[in-house]
Amino acid sequence: MAIDRRREAGGGGRPLPEENGSVPGAAGGSAAAPPGPPPANAAGAEIQAVPVPPPPAAACSPLLLDYDGSVLPFLGGLGGGYQRTLVLLTWVPALFIGFSKFSDSFLLDQPDFWCREADGQGNWSGSLAPGHANRSGNGSIFPPPGLPTPAGGNASECDCHEWHYRIRAGLVQNVVSKWDLVCDSAWKVHIAKFSLLVGLIFGHLITGCIADWVGRRPVLLFSVIFILIFGLTVALSVNVTMFSTLRFFEGFCLAGIVLSLYALRIELCPPGHRFMITMVASFIEMSGQFLMPGLAALCRDWQVLQAVIICPFLLMLLYWVIFPESLRWLMATQQFEASKELILQFTHKNRMNTESDIKGVVPELEKEITRRPKKVCIVKVVGTRNLWKNIVVLCVNSLTGYGIHHCFAKSMMGHEAKMAITHNFYADYYTMAGIALASCLAMCPVVGFLGRRGGLLLFMILTALASLLQLGLLNCNLASFSLFMNTLTGMSDSVKDKFSTAFSIVGMFSSHAVGSLSVFFCAEITPTVIRGGGLGLVLASAGFGRLTAPIMELHNQKGYFLHHVIFACCTLICIICILLLPESKNQNLPENIPDGEHYTRQPLLPHKKGEQPLLLTNSELKDYSGLHDSAAVSDGISENTTANGMKSM
Secondary structure, eight states: OOOOHHHHHTTOSSOOOOSSSOOTTOTTOOOOOOOOSOOBOTTSOBOOOOOOOOOOOOOOOHHHHOIIIIIHHHHTTTOSHHHHHHHHHHHHHHHHHHHHHTTHHHHTOOOEEEEGGGOTTOOOOGGGSGGGSOOOOOOSSSOOOOOOOOOTTOGGGGOOSOEEEEOSSSOSBOHHHHTTOOGGGTHHHHHHHHHHHHHHHHHHHHHHHHHHHHOHHHHHHHHHHHHHHHHHHHTTOSSHHHHHHHHHHHHHHHHHHHHHHHHHHHHHSOGGGHHHHHHHHHHHHHHHHHHHHHHHHHHOBHHHHHHHHHGGGGGGGGHHHHOOOOHHHHHHTTOHHHHHHHHHHHHHHTTOOGGGOTTOHHHHHHHTTTOOOOOOOGGGGGGOSSHHHHHHHHHHHHHHHHHHHHHHHHHHHTSSGGGOSOOOHHHHHHHHHHHHHHHHHHHHHHHHHHHHHHHHHHHHHHHHHHHHHIIIIISOOOHHHHHHHHHHHOOOHHHHHHHHHHHHHHHHHHHHHHHHHHHHHHHHHSOGGGHHHHHHHHHHHHHHHHHHHHHHHHTTTTTHHHHHHHHHHHHHHHHHHHTTSOOOTTOOOOOSHHHHHTOOOOOSSOOOTTOOOSSOOHHHHHHHHHHHHHHHHHHTSOTTBOTTSOBOO
């Protein structure tokens, strides 16, 4: 007997009549038949009832998930005074973060030292003279200072019971002079630098996942509390082991503050203002870098300097009262009850009338207020098709940008003594800071004109060219090649050194932009529900790139050339991979993983009029994805049933 199984599978509430049977409740007035044995077909086989699947949960209102298109305009965008106050509150801590990030250049700077016992008049001792120390400059976020390596063949030079120091970084005493971390103990300084960087790496990874699960505000506030505890305890360290251990936890907490503020800043802004507001925070952070030498000169002692760097975070304890949770994150994770309260708080602070809610955001919230929250972990990105590739590409870009930055800095500041442009600490320090500032200033018009992907591609090409030219023309010390180049070009060593310095400056300039832009790009294309985890991955990759600097210092620059070659090859790979990225300029932030999947790549140049585009637009992609839904529905129909419900012969 033919039965319309589609109606039965579709959840039709009443049973279907047989072909020859009477319909219950028909005009004949016949009563409903008593329950009996299940109907049978002509062959006598019983027809098995098809279980009715439960109806799927109703989808959330698209209006509530369109934060940039509906919720943010209702709140006034950045025109509301409350939103501007919150953006300002995300800028202020950037100054304190800048102090903490660049403190290693002063706490762990290698001073000039000599042994008083060797010469009663305090003359410089042998190979440990002032010019022995490597003058290392690094324009990355955590500039690692160069450290001297004692002459391996003469152990008597380090046989001393009382060292005297002359610190170049404006302090009377720092960590190195406090515990005599020279000669055989010099490796402990590298461990102290490792501890802060490793703490940052683990902090970015862990606090990013926590921020997606419990929110940005709890991560920010608890990170502030614990950085006050660990940071002030660092100043009370009794030995270098305690100092290094506490610096690890300080870096962990600092990572939580950096990541949560970065996410909050991005999620507060409308599409047209995200980049400039992020760049303002970068400029404020660099102002901390420029002010750090004066702060060190005022403090004079490393313990006082450490306390002065950490104490301003006390002001951030007020954020517990004045700073709310990210409304965008609450909406994306469907926490609509808390979202409604926060929207009412925004309207009250901005003195807005709820009647201006033309699109009906508040009524929609009231309809969906009983919906259960839906939180997502970053591991869900593994099952996506495009999103995980975009995040991996940006992580590799961040790793390459910050990793190769150290190579350029060593070439300019003294991989070899003849290539050093200066031996003055402040000149080296402000040179690095000036290059970073120029890089950020150049990013503003370039990204505004070319977009995120075009700007990243341009800076990566400049980095690759500077690296290859420096390696291929100037850093190759083979005798035959050097003789050939001297004969061919007639360039002297001094001219080559000047070219090398020029290429190093260009490389540092562009690689700094690559690293910074990769982090911002990742924050834009990662959906709100997993933005903390995505930011954690790209910031941790940047930390791994910076970690190569102390590793090279620990090995006394052995393998420096190979290190540079590897990162130069990575720049070429990154140039190809950047072409696979989407463009996020003036685009709404993706709120959930499907939104992030619809961020597909577009051609760098707009197609000509009348030319058929080769890539699907977002609307076309959504239409195409609907075919999978249709296929899934058709799979539910029995194979032996036709489209109209009739049984096939």
